[in-house]
Amino acid sequence: MLTTFTHPDLSPDAVASVLTAAGFEVTAALPSHRVVLDTFDGRLSAAGLRLEHHRTDEMSLILRDATGAPPARLVGATPPRWPAGLPAGPLRTRVLAVTMERALVPLLNVRSQVHRAASRDRRGKATVVAELHEAVDGDGGTTWLLEVHPVTGHDDDDRRITTRLLSLGFESHHGDVATVVAAMRGVSLVGTSSSPTVALDPKEPALAGFRRVLGNLASTIEANRQGTIDDIDEEFLHDLRVAVRRTRTVLKEGKGVLPAPVRHRFQEVFGRLGQQTGPARDLDVYIVGWDDYVAPLGLTADPGLTKVRAEIERQRAAAHRTLSKILASDESRHELDEWRAWLEDTTLEASSSRSLGAVVAKRIERAQEKVLTDGRAIGPDAPGERLHDLRKDTKRLRYLLECFGSLFPSEDRKAFVNQLKDLQDNLGAHQDAEVHLAQLRSLAHDLHQRSVVDTDAVLAMGRLSDQLERVRAEERAAFAARFARYDRKRNRRALQALLDEVRHG
Amino acid sequence: VKTIATYSIKGGVGKTTTAVNLAAEADRAGVRVLVWDLDPQGAATYLLRVRPKVRGGSRRLVSAKGALAEHVRGTDLEAVHVLPADFSLRHLDVHLESTREPTRRIAALLDPVRDLYDLAILDCPPSISLASESVFGAADTLLVPVVPATLASRTLAQLTAFLDDQRDAPSVSPFLSMVDRRKRLHRELVDSLGSTWPELLTTTVPAAAVIERMGVERAPLGHYAPRSPAARAYRRLWDEVAAGLWD
Numbered sequence: 243m244l245t246t247f248t249h250p251d252l253s254p255d256a257v258a259s260v261l262t263a264a265g266f267e268v269t270a271a272l273p274s275h276r277v278v279l280d281t282f283d284g285r286l287s288a289a290g291l292r293l294e295h296h297r298t299d300e301m302s303l304i305l306r307d308a309t310g311a312p313p314a315r316l317v318g319a320t321p322p323r324w325p326a327g328l329p330a331g332p333l334r335t336r337v338l339a340v341t342m343e344r345a346l347v348p349l350l351n352v353r354s355q356v357h358r359a360a361s362r363d364r365r366g367k368a369t370v371v372a373e374l375h376e377a378v379d380g381d382g383g384t385t386w387l388l389e390v391h392p393v394t395g396h397d398d399d400d401r402r403i404t405t406r407l408l409s410l411g412f413e414s415h416h417g418d419v420a421t422v423v424a425a426m427r428g429v430s431l432v433g434t435s436s437s438p439t440v441a442l443d444p445k446e447p448a449l450a451g452f453r454r455v456l457g458n459l460a461s462t463i464e465a466n467r468q469g470t471i472d473d474i475d476e477e478f479l480h481d482l483r484v485a486v487r488r489t490r491t492v493l494k495e496g497k498g499v500l501p502a503p504v505r506h507r508f509q510e511v512f513g514r515l516g517q518q519t520g521p522a523r524d525l526d527v528y529i530v531g532w533d534d535y536v537a538p539l540g541l542t543a544d545p546g547l548t549k550v551r552a553e554i555e556r557q558r559a560a561a562h563r564t565l566s567k568i569l570a571s572d573e574s575r576h577e578l579d580e581w582r583a584w585l586e587d588t589t590l591e592a593s594s595s596r597s598l599g600a601v602v603a604k605r606i607e608r609a610q611e612k613v614l615t616d617g618r619a620i621g622p623d624a625p626g627e628r629l630h631d632l633r634k635d636t637k638r639l640r641y642l643l644e645c646f647g648s649l650f651p652s653e654d655r656k657a658f659v660n661q662l663k664d665l666q667d668n669l670g671a672h673q674d675a676e677v678h679l680a681q682l683r684s685l686a687h688d689l690h691q692r693s694v695v696d697t698d699a700v701l702a703m704g705r706l707s708d709q710l711e712r713v714r715a716e717e718r719a720a721f722a723a724r725f726a727r728y729d730r731k732r733n734r735r736a737l738q739a740l741l742d743e744v745r746h747g
Numbered sequence: 748v749k750t751i752a753t754y755s756i757k758g759g760v761g762k763t764t765t766a767v768n769l770a771a772e773a774d775r776a777g778v779r780v781l782v783w784d785l786d787p788q789g790a791a792t793y794l795l796r797v798r799p800k801v802r803g804g805s806r807r808l809v810s811a812k813g814a815l816a817e818h819v820r821g822t823d824l825e826a827v828h829v830l831p832a833d834f835s836l837r838h839l840d841v842h843l844e845s846t847r848e849p850t851r852r853i854a855a856l857l858d859p860v861r862d863l864y865d866l867a868i869l870d871c872p873p874s875i876s877l878a879s880e881s882v883f884g885a886a887d888t889l890l891v892p893v894v895p896a897t898l899a900s901r902t903l904a905q906l907t908a909f910l911d912d913q914r915d916a917p918s919v920s921p922f923l924s925m926v927d928r929r930k931r932l933h934r935e936l937v938d939s940l941g942s943t944w945p946e947l948l949t950t951t952v953p954a955a956a957v958i959e960r961m962g963v964e965r966a967p968l969g970h971y972a973p974r975s976p977a978a979r980a981y982r983r984l985w986d987e988v989a990a991g992l993w994d
Binding site: 303305309310311312313314315316317318319328329330331332333334335363365366367368393394395396 | 774775776777778779780795796797798816819820821822823825826827828862863864865866965989990993994
């Protein structure tokens with residue numbers, strides 16, 4: 243485990259002298275640039291991994307964990323945006339297993355002048371290694387930091403230098419230079435969470451709880467806005483869109499709790515934003531699901547389908563450009579600022595004395611009733627729209643359970659949400675196939691009109707259309723069993739128990 | 748963790764220099780490596796500048812499962828750790844004999860450290876013994892340096908014949924080592940071995956004074972002669988080996 247030392251009084255030259263006196267060879271300074279990389283939501287950090295790009299006399303990508311394993315370093319690598327673009331090997335495998343579809347973004351840059359130092363045994367092997375970073379841009383001023391790397395099997399040497407430094411008034415900090423600089427600058431290296439859950443008290447006034455939930459969702463929208471504008475990866479739009487939908491649900495369920503003019507105004511704002519984000523997100527899902535659609539056809543490299551995919555990608559890029567303009571506009575900025583101002587207004591008083599727990603329990607009960615009524619009414623011949631409506635019902639229920647999640651016992655809530663998710667997966671796959679089928683037909687028509695495709699592509703679109711229809715029909719056929727599984731007495735009782743807890747709790 | 752063993756029945760064919768140079772290439776390729784020096788001469792230990800000391804000797808090393816980590820030492824290659832050898836390993840066969848399932852013992856000893864490394868390189872002594880069988884039980888691939896000599900093909904045939912009778916035997920990847928293209932015999936054997944052994948890797952490591960200097964420099968070739976033909980050959984050998992392990 244790396245340790246970084248600071249000292250309130252000593253200069254870098256004095257630190258170098260301390261190291262020399264302790265038997266270290268200290269090299270001349272080299273310019274150093276370190277970048278901490280992670281996904282926006284901190285997946286590497288959550289998995290106990292730290293990925294840094296170092297540039298000194300050579301470039302390398304370094305992956306560390308806290309297990310006592312040696313670091314993995316890929317020499318010559320440039321900072322990757324997509325882990326899939328790294329050379330094949332264990333480092334790529336380990337990173338990809340955690341980041342999956344997300345891009346890597348720089349969370350922190352540290353520039354300095356670095357002196358390398360090592361204490362060696364009589365065989366000439368390093369037994370402790372250190373790096374003295376000078377001119378580090380910390381909290382506005384420049385400072386220095388001493389990073390000490392223990393060498394496996396040489397614990398005594400590490401203890402010796404640590405004891406020596408502490409006896410001279412050095413302060414030790416857990417972690418490497420980047421960890422210390424992040425703390426100095428107030429930068430988080432654990433990523434940005436899009437979790438809708440905030441701390442709530444069932445006995446607090448409902449207005450306060452609703453505003454806190456909406457405030458957290460507004461922060462998620464804000465956090466993912468720039469990444470969506472820059473189109474870094476599709477998860478920014480996904481998280482922004484989900485936060486918008488959750489906001490709409492909470493606004494809708496806030497009838498009698500939130501002031502009516504505010505509710506109506508922002509239901510319109512977020513309803514519009516939801517519609518504006520739809521086309522780009524649908525096309526994202528199309529691209530992400532493309533391999534799954536195409537693989538069963540055995541046509542991954544089919545030239546006709548390659549042209550179709552290229553056209554979908556072109557449309558996706560156009561949809562994202564349109565969305566970026568909307569999100570970056572003054573109008574959008576103003577609306578979000580206006581929303582934030584209302585959420586942060588400390589002069590507001592609740593017009594109702596109802597407690598949060600009672601209101602939320604009632605709303606969830608109603609949402610569950612709607613899911614059960616609508617779901618039970620869907621027979622084998624019911625049109626697709628009825629499944630779409632049911633999907634909206636399940637989303638409403640799920641968002642309420644998640645946004646007000648801290649009111650419920652965590653494990654019981656998660657267990658119930660998993661049952662709901664099982665039903666949602668079926669409804670989602672059915673709707674995705676329907677949407678993509680409609681898009682494909684529209685695309686085929688459009689391409690044919692513009693005469694930009696050849697026979698191969700038309701035939702390929704026919705095959706893909708058949709495959710999408712198969713997926714749609716399979717999911718439709720699976721619905722009855724999935725819904726029956728959700729509509730079990732055990733599940734219904736589990737939700738009732740959760741609601742009773744909140745009402746009385 | 749993937750496990751390769753640099754192995755040959757013959758001595759002086761370049762096993763240890765291969766183990767150390769491949770470890771150095773792996774170090775730069777994002778691979779976390781454990782080099783296990785199983786040769787009582789401790790040449791890999793020496794080249795990596797590690798003290799040749801196995802606490803408690805080979806008896807303790809092979810006796811208690813889970814104890815491997817206490818013997819591991821860091822090296823000057825940041826991603827490479829080494830399990831050093833000392834002279835007590837000359838009794839490795841005897842000590843393996845006294846364990847349960849001696850031919851699976853090395854694999855079992857590696858189990859507790861599997862998550863810490865991506866690659867284990869077992870540097871083996873020149874022999875065919877109980878320790879060798881235990882190596883065969885642990886390795887995915889035997890990397891066999893073959894010196895162009897008239898008996899080379901026969902020695903390789905003996906090894907593959909032996910492995911054919913083993914359950915879960917590792918694959919064998921021979922490659923030509925210490926090749927001197929100025930010698931007519933070497934050139935002829937290089938050509939003929941390639942047609943006899945389709946598994947033969949395409950990389951040929953030359954006989955070179957710069958490789959012999961490793962004993963003086965106590966460092967892999969990449970550290971003191973990175974542009975030498977020999978260093979380039981080991982880089983190509985690593986690419987070939989890594990492609991077989993991870994592509």
